Amino acid sequence: MSKPRPVEYANASPEVRAVYDDIKATRKVTEVNNFWKYLASDPSLLKRTWETQKAVLASGALDRLVKEMIYLAVSVTNGCSYGIACHTALARKAGMTDAMFNELMSVVGMANQTNRFADGYRLPIDDLFNV
Amino acid sequence: MSKPRPVEYANASPEVRAVYDDIKATRKVTEVNNFWKYLASDPSLLKRTWETQKAVLASGALDRLVKEMIYLAVSVTNGCSYGIACHTALARKAGMTDAMFNELMSVVGMANQTNRFADGYRLPIDDLFNV
Amino acid sequence: MSKPRPVEYANASPEVRAVYDDIKATRKVTEVNNFWKYLASDPSLLKRTWETQKAVLASGALDRLVKEMIYLAVSVTNGCSYGIACHTALARKAGMTDAMFNELMSVVGMANQTNRFADGYRLPIDDLFNV
Amino acid sequence: MSKPRPVEYANASPEVRAVYDDIKATRKVTEVNNFWKYLASDPSLLKRTWETQKAVLASGALDRLVKEMIYLAVSVTNGCSYGIACHTALARKAGMTDAMFNELMSVVGMANQTNRFADGYRLPIDDLFNV
Amino acid sequence: MSKPRPVEYANASPEVRAVYDDIKATRKVTEVNNFWKYLASDPSLLKRTWETQKAVLASGALDRLVKEMIYLAVSVTNGCSYGIACHTALARKAGMTDAMFNELMSVVGMANQTNRFADGYRLPIDDLFNV
Amino acid sequence: MSKPRPVEYANASPEVRAVYDDIKATRKVTEVNNFWKYLASDPSLLKRTWETQKAVLASGALDRLVKEMIYLAVSVTNGCSYGIACHTALARKAGMTDAMFNELMSVVGMANQTNRFADGYRLPIDDLFNV
Numbered sequence: 001m002s003k004p005r006p007v008e009y010a011n012a013s014p015e016v017r018a019v020y021d022d023i024k025a026t027r028k029v030t031e032v033n034n035f036w037k038y039l040a041s042d043p044s045l046l047k048r049t050w051e052t053q054k055a056v057l058a059s060g061a062l063d064r065l066v067k068e069m070i071y072l073a074v075s076v077t078n079g080c081s082y083g084i085a086c087h088t089a090l091a092r093k094a095g096m097t098d099a100m101f102n103e104l105m106s107v108v109g110m111a112n113q114t115n116r117f118a119d120g121y122r123l124p125i126d127d128l129f130n131v
Numbered sequence: 132m133s134k135p136r137p138v139e140y141a142n143a144s145p146e147v148r149a150v151y152d153d154i155k156a157t158r159k160v161t162e163v164n165n166f167w168k169y170l171a172s173d174p175s176l177l178k179r180t181w182e183t184q185k186a187v188l189a190s191g192a193l194d195r196l197v198k199e200m201i202y203l204a205v206s207v208t209n210g211c212s213y214g215i216a217c218h219t220a221l222a223r224k225a226g227m228t229d230a231m232f233n234e235l236m237s238v239v240g241m242a243n244q245t246n247r248f249a250d251g252y253r254l255p256i257d258d259l260f261n262v
Numbered sequence: 263m264s265k266p267r268p269v270e271y272a273n274a275s276p277e278v279r280a281v282y283d284d285i286k287a288t289r290k291v292t293e294v295n296n297f298w299k300y301l302a303s304d305p306s307l308l309k310r311t312w313e314t315q316k317a318v319l320a321s322g323a324l325d326r327l328v329k330e331m332i333y334l335a336v337s338v339t340n341g342c343s344y345g346i347a348c349h350t351a352l353a354r355k356a357g358m359t360d361a362m363f364n365e366l367m368s369v370v371g372m373a374n375q376t377n378r379f380a381d382g383y384r385l386p387i388d389d390l391f392n393v
Numbered sequence: 394m395s396k397p398r399p400v401e402y403a404n405a406s407p408e409v410r411a412v413y414d415d416i417k418a419t420r421k422v423t424e425v426n427n428f429w430k431y432l433a434s435d436p437s438l439l440k441r442t443w444e445t446q447k448a449v450l451a452s453g454a455l456d457r458l459v460k461e462m463i464y465l466a467v468s469v470t471n472g473c474s475y476g477i478a479c480h481t482a483l484a485r486k487a488g489m490t491d492a493m494f495n496e497l498m499s500v501v502g503m504a505n506q507t508n509r510f511a512d513g514y515r516l517p518i519d520d521l522f523n524v
Numbered sequence: 525m526s527k528p529r530p531v532e533y534a535n536a537s538p539e540v541r542a543v544y545d546d547i548k549a550t551r552k553v554t555e556v557n558n559f560w561k562y563l564a565s566d567p568s569l570l571k572r573t574w575e576t577q578k579a580v581l582a583s584g585a586l587d588r589l590v591k592e593m594i595y596l597a598v599s600v601t602n603g604c605s606y607g608i609a610c611h612t613a614l615a616r617k618a619g620m621t622d623a624m625f626n627e628l629m630s631v632v633g634m635a636n637q638t639n640r641f642a643d644g645y646r647l648p649i650d651d652l653f654n655v
Numbered sequence: 656m657s658k659p660r661p662v663e664y665a666n667a668s669p670e671v672r673a674v675y676d677d678i679k680a681t682r683k684v685t686e687v688n689n690f691w692k693y694l695a696s697d698p699s700l701l702k703r704t705w706e707t708q709k710a711v712l713a714s715g716a717l718d719r720l721v722k723e724m725i726y727l728a729v730s731v732t733n734g735c736s737y738g739i740a741c742h743t744a745l746a747r748k749a750g751m752t753d754a755m756f757n758e759l760m761s762v763v764g765m766a767n768q769t770n771r772f773a774d775g776y777r778l779p780i781d782d783l784f785n786v
């Protein structure tokens with residue numbers, strides 16, 4: 001067997017179930033998504049990743065919606081189809097409208113374009129950006 | 132000569148000067164940064180890029196600060212040192228605090244990590260994300 | 263016709279068949295995988311790539327298993343679904359266990375995260391790393 | 394001020410110092426490298442990242458050397474100069490010889506090449522890789 | 525609803541139809557491809573992107589075929605399956621033969637390989653390349 | 656010692672010198688550039704890479720200039736500063752003018768932008784691109 005497999009709740013160890021339960025309670029969902037079911041093949045990886053994600057995505061200096069949009073922008077830049085699908089859904093749940101999504105995509109596209117201009121034209125960094 | 136060179140205002144054509152003047156007026160700065168001076172070796176590229184950037188970064192459904200933070204998140208993901216330096220400065224000018232920058236970095240790091248988990252574990256996209 | 267097509271053994275030139283035969287003998291498989299069948303549309307590209315891969319993946323200072331895991335780590339980082347599927351299978355054939363795969367993924371995820379921290383926080387390289 | 398700054402031990406909070414002390418004890422070094430000093434501007438990010446890295450890089454199913462070489466392979470693929478410098482040094486400390494480094498680079502180069510062949514020739518994944 | 529949706533001609537606003545008509549006339553096709561139909565959810569993004577693409581891909585110092593091959597090389601490097609499919613077709617329409625495609629892929633593969641050698645071996649840029 | 660070092664002609668083995676001599680003769684230069692001097696720490700990697708590069712970049716269905724521009728487009732997309740510097744110089748030597756470079760950059764920027772639109776809007780590939 002070479003392909004990774006998901007761990008369903010019914011077959012999960014108590015340690016894994018505890019993480020699934022916390023995900024469901026925190027996100028107010030009735031089922032965890034595939035991301036967690038696959039990581040569960042390594043319970044310590046699952047636990048570590050969930051605890052970090054819970055801390056990182058909690059509202060703080062940035063609110064949840066902004067964080068989800070940044071997450072989506074990175075996923076689009078990496079061309080990660082799962083990340084794009086998952087965080088589009090999570091960003092919408094946090095309040096992203098169609099207009100916000102379209103503007104986010106405009107910025108992501110422009111940044112990917114101008115990053116290449118910066119590298120290709122070999123831009124020296126302006127002094128005022130280095131302070 | 133192989134290395135790209137900046138076009139300084141003193142040596143710029145009227146077409147290039149008009150773009151420089153608009154950048155300075157729009158951004159309320161006294162000097163354009165290197166990005167524009169290097170693109171100016173192709174005046175049509177300069178004009179097109181500036182007009183798109185002005186439209187894309189204007190406040191709309193997302194405000195300027197959120198847009199600059201998305202821009203920065205992409206630049207970090209691409210490892211573009213000029214983009215990072217430039218858009219850290221622009222995001223700060225738009226109101227990004229130290230705490231916001233640190234939270235942005237936490238999200239960017241987490242997204243780059245979990246994008247690889249998603250690909251490496253070959254996650255099938257959950258049905259609910261495909262609607 | 264725009265889509266690349268595989269070259270099956272039955273329709274292959276003697277030059278291509280010789281490479282297919284060497285792949286089958288070296289890897290102890292009865293059929294070459296799609297990677298080689300598609301490259302075969304350019305026999306010189308096929309031959310060059312196979313000969314390099316045979317040399318690069320042979321046991322040397324690093325054994326075959328470590329090499330396959332490095333190959334997989336790169337494929338995951340690039341988000342290349344074919345490379346991930348193929349080199350997960352080859353790494354397993356070379357001895358990668360479930361526990362090793364999970365640890366590999368933990369390292370790959372962490373490296374992709376901290377690479378962005380390094381770029382985003384604009385870290386100067388410590389002197390002791392530059393010797 | 395827009396550029397991130399390192400937090401030196403002398404100016405660090407007790408929480409940050411505790412992490413620095415653990416890094417020094419764990420790695421048997423007398424000074425923490427810049428990576429940690431910059432993350433310390435967000436003590437929770439510093440603590441979380443160090444604890445994850447300590448767990449992820451500890452010997453387990455894979456030994457420390459293999460983990461450091463995978464870390465390096467990812468850093469090279471991402472073109473992250475800090476990650477390359479840091480993890481070349483750490484891999485050497487864990488036992489990587491010149492010959493091992495050169496073979497690692499050969500594999501990384503080949504994987505980056507063939508990942509693009511896989512995508513560009515639009516390879517369908519062989520059935521046997523999907524089990 | 526979280527998944528982006530295409531805008532078909534029948535339901536499009538006059539502003540969007542005008543862009544669709546110009547795409548069809550310029551490219552001599554009877555139907556616009558999905559790329560434009562999805563961008564149309566933001567008419568200003570659609571218009572801006574089409575106008576830039578028309579200007580950028582027009583024959584100039586480089587002819588259309590070379591531009592399409594560069595577009596394809598970037599799409600392969602990014603692992604963007606839509607871009608690969610679309611610009612393979614457009615490059616073929618502009619005259620790319622099987623032999624040209626295979627040579628393009630050889631160069632793209634080699635460049636992706638040697639870019640990693642350059643970063644991993646930490647090459648200092650030769651003085652003669654910095655003039 | 657952790658940092659890779661160049662192998663100068665004076666200290667090179669006969670095997671390495673033979674490659675250096677062939678590079679100098681083929682490219683009509685009096686000194687090999689750093690890329691080859693660093694790879695020379697592994698003579699088999701040096702020889703294999705040079706022989707592949709010589710084959711791949713020779714004029715064929717695509718001429719040398721087009722190949723160098725494709726090489727440069729990939730290097731810019733990867734943000735590889737050495738590759739950008741080296742292949743800008745080689746492309747110029749093969750005939751790339753300022754106007755050609757600027758148009759190349761416009762295409763590279765646009766492709767990097769639209770690749771993200773394609774992924775972010777989750778475009779299904781049109782049937783006509785899949786034939």
